[in-house]
Amino acid sequence: MKTALILGATSEVALALADQLAAKSVNLILAARNVENILPVKSDLSIRYGITVSVVAFDAANPSTHKHFYESLVPKPDTVICVFGYLGDHTRALTDWEECTTILNSNYVGAVSILNVIANDFENRKEGMIVGLSSVAGERGRQSNYLYGSAKAGFTAYLSGLRNRLFKSGVQVITVKPGFMKTRMLKGMKTSPFLTAQPEKAAALIIRAMHHKKDVVYVLPTWKWIMLIIRNIPEFIFKKLKL
């Protein structure tokens, strides 16, 4: 791993990933829609770790810019971590189409749009690693968040197909399925500490999965077993639950 592109670099998980990758002497391209928010991080990481850090503007919700965004990157990354996402307001989105499309675009359409471009490049170069942060919410639709969940389900299926397509080209595709991570996204929500990863812990688990070239990784690992149970609840029972 020489240069990693982090998409959605203002996320606390992304910042922890940037710090831990920088400590391993990986050069970074930090992409975010609010570039000014990460300029201090750029100087901090480059001074502390002596690596090259660049900061670039990127809006996942603007797919028409994605091809040009990627073509303008010099040097090209050999690792891409797609972190951006948007939980949104599910109840509002049921009646507000704008909120609904923001959820779908930020978690699915935008990711597909940028990763299509990157996948083609990695396939031609016959190298690279693509890491996508999906969610356990994509494993089964629940009444409280099935818009976000369905977008993540689509993203999970997309990453699975990409992994299958790019295997013969030597490109590794990793699906990350977080349960709870203690970030802005969960602000105001109470979650069990046993089921909630701190951003630094989440980043460490993701980097370990990259090192071991895993296909799918749960953050935290306990979520693998929780989701096994949830996936196997019969539908005639599941539909009656308040989830």
Ligand SMILES: NC(=O)c1ccc[n+]([C@@H]2O[C@H](COP(=O)([O-])OP(=O)(O)OC[C@H]3O[C@@H](n4cnc5c(N)ncnc54)[C@H](OP(=O)(O)O)[C@@H]3O)[C@@H](O)[C@H]2O)c1
């Ligand atoms: N936290 C959890 O419990 C949890 C659970 C399961 C899955 N996940 C997934 O893990 C990933 C990281 O989540 P997080 O907890 O760090 O979320 P977060 O704190 O809400 O951060 C989301 C990040 O996505 C960026 N973003 C949103 N829309 C964007 C767009 N249109 N263009 C570019 N960047 C955009 C945000 O940028 P701004 O700073 O500009 O807003 C922010 O950096 C997400 O994909 C999320 O869906 C999180």
